[in-house]
Amino acid sequence: xxxxxQQVQHVxxxxxxxxxxxxxxxxxxxxxRIVDFVDQLQAADTDDVVPMAHPLNMSQRLRADEVxxxxxxxxxxxxxxxxxxxxxxxxxxxx
Amino acid sequence: MTSAxxxxxxxxxxxxxxxxxxGKGEFSSRExxxxxxxxxxxxxxxxxxxxxxxxxxxxxxADRADKARANGDAGPLNGLPIVxxxxxxxxxxxxxxxxxxxxxxxxxxxxxxxERLSQAGAVMLAKTNMDEFAxxxxxxxxxxxxxxxxxxxxxxxxxxxxxxxAAVAARLLPAATGTDTGGSIRQPAALTGTVGLKPTYGRxxxxxxxxxxSSLDQAxxxxxxxxxxxxxxxxxxxxxxxxxxxxxxxVPDYVAGLQKSVAGLKIGVVRQHFDEGLDAQCAxxxxxxxxxxxxxxxxxxxxxLPNIGLSVPxxxxxxxxxxxxxxxxxxxxxxxxxxxxxxxxxxLYSRTRGEGFGAEVKRRIMTGTxxxxxxxxxxxxxxxxxxxxxxxxxxxxxxxxxxxxxxxxTPTAAFAIGEKTDDPITMYLxxxxxxxxxxxxxxxxxxxxxFVDGLPVGLQLVGxxxxxxxxxxxxxxxQLLTDWHTQGPxxxx
Numbered sequence: 001x002x003x004x005x006q007q008v009q010h011v012x013x014x015x016x017x018x019x020x021x022x023x024x025x026x027x028x029x030x031x032x033r034i035v036d037f038v039d040q041l042q043a044a045d046t047d048d049v050v051p052m053a054h055p056l057n058m059s060q061r062l063r064a065d066e067v068x069x070x071x072x073x074x075x076x077x078x079x080x081x082x083x084x085x086x087x088x089x090x091x092x093x094x095x
Numbered sequence: 096m097t098s099a100x101x102x103x104x105x106x107x108x109x110x111x112x113x114x115x116x117x118g119k120g121e122f123s124s125r126e127x128x129x130x131x132x133x134x135x136x137x138x139x140x141x142x143x144x145x146x147x148x149x150x151x152x153x154x155x156x157a158d159r160a161d162k163a164r165a166n167g168d169a170g171p172l173n174g175l176p177i178v179x180x181x182x183x184x185x186x187x188x189x190x191x192x193x194x195x196x197x198x199x200x201x202x203x204x205x206x207x208x209x210e211r212l213s214q215a216g217a218v219m220l221a222k223t224n225m226d227e228f229a230x231x232x233x234x235x236x237x238x239x240x241x242x243x244x245x246x247x248x249x250x251x252x253x254x255x256x257x258x259x260x261a262a263v264a265a266r267l268l269p270a271a272t273g274t275d276t277g278g279s280i281r282q283p284a285a286l287t288g289t290v291g292l293k294p295t296y297g298r299x300x301x302x303x304x305x306x307x308x309s310s311l312d313q314a315x316x317x318x319x320x321x322x323x324x325x326x327x328x329x330x331x332x333x334x335x336x337x338x339x340x341x342x343x344x345x346v347p348d349y350v351a352g353l354q355k356s357v358a359g360l361k362i363g364v365v366r367q368h369f370d371e372g373l374d375a376q377c378a379x380x381x382x383x384x385x386x387x388x389x390x391x392x393x394x395x396x397x398x399x400l401p402n403i404g405l406s407v408p409x410x411x412x413x414x415x416x417x418x419x420x421x422x423x424x425x426x427x428x429x430x431x432x433x434x435x436x437x438x439x440x441x442x443l444y445s446r447t448r449g450e451g452f453g454a455e456v457k458r459r460i461m462t463g464t465x466x467x468x469x470x471x472x473x474x475x476x477x478x479x480x481x482x483x484x485x486x487x488x489x490x491x492x493x494x495x496x497x498x499x500x501x502x503x504x505t506p507t508a509a510f511a512i513g514e515k516t517d518d519p520i521t522m523y524l525x526x527x528x529x530x531x532x533x534x535x536x537x538x539x540x541x542x543x544x545x546f547v548d549g550l551p552v553g554l555q556l557v558g559x560x561x562x563x564x565x566x567x568x569x570x571x572x573x574q575l576l577t578d579w580h581t582q583g584p585x586x587x588x
Contacts, residue, residue, distance in 0.1 A: 011468065040408045041409065
């Protein structure tokens, strides 16, 4: 199956990935090739098979909801490009 | 080719031999660390195996280790050298994941693996090059450029733990950490003539290990002997409350377990693994190694894994799906690259990600987003999770009759840099024999089993869940019978 340029642009929007015009043709070609390849799965008989949600088929271990660490915001924020008064800054969301 | 001996130059020695020398006071950790840093300086750039060299920190850790030994307070890995794949977070040291996105990222904490090894006394010398976010099988997707294979620097060392494998193969370090999501430890180990161990899913904590596909990722090691892998696993394995998928399962003495003979061990040989995709000479090396194990009492049993042929397509739905969710954290807000002058929030996200990620990472995010999107979820993602269950069930059935499964690690020996970059599927098929163990969460190891036209070939051993002891002892017993693992590339003697 060949994906269209429009489909690829839609997926890129969902993924919040800006593709340069020069990249689009390559992505269309390679993504179509990957989708064709994984289409082999359709031939497998999986009636009554429970989908695998964990590689050991185990359930998630839970812990008590307790504070385990002090707040380290100052250290964490050293990696951010734009902060003020302990907040992370982003372009204006509400007018 | 050159052979190592216990009394040879420090860089030729295994971790176990170095531990012995340090224990006897033959040399200090400062001397050892200095000697290896000099080798890294000389050869590291030729191979492009490292992203960051932590010379200063290493000397401090070495001095601390020497002091601890003098005080009778030496940990199990006291003063021994290690390098970490650059996706293990290291406090106050860059952790780039081989990506432009994280080229300036400094983690505020150590990954559990780094922490445990350090507490045991290990000395970190560098962070190794890798495929971007571990997405690749050749180390060519790294923002910091490809790594050369020490056996022929025009060839790829494999990936994604390519820098770790190249460094160990070139005798720059006796041991490196790596991660394995679809073969990223075992495949580069095979292509560089080193030992690569991927433990059971949940055996080692993933805390502080930057996630690619969370149900497949597992931390492990690349070494030159199974014995060294056992030494390291004993320190790395065990419960960690900070990783909810880390399993509370007893950690045996892996080094003691190595002595177990293979007499009576039932080794399953998968018929499908010797199909037309496998290079004839590689197949011969693997058959020879199986014959060697049979000669000392192992029993070879032909087995079928009926659905194993679907493992690569299953993986290339499941892994990209998980990747697309994991990579959503890179939004230009809290850490990592941020585009200049964003117009609005959408522009901030999409331009930051468009600029920060390389082509293969984008492809996997796109594939994952597609298979999870409305209208395709059932047909691809859910279907793949069902086939994954079938593949896993095949392994379970096989392990009812055999103790370990053996076969080739890769379909061919090392390939040229640039040879497989045009077609993603050609690259993906490199991991055809390794992906099954990730899908089923099983432990696996690759050990050197000979050469094809001067290039190393790997034998893969896969065991049931938490049977690292069996996998390691079988590998160790094989290494007692052979000397492939002691042969290194001539240009890095």
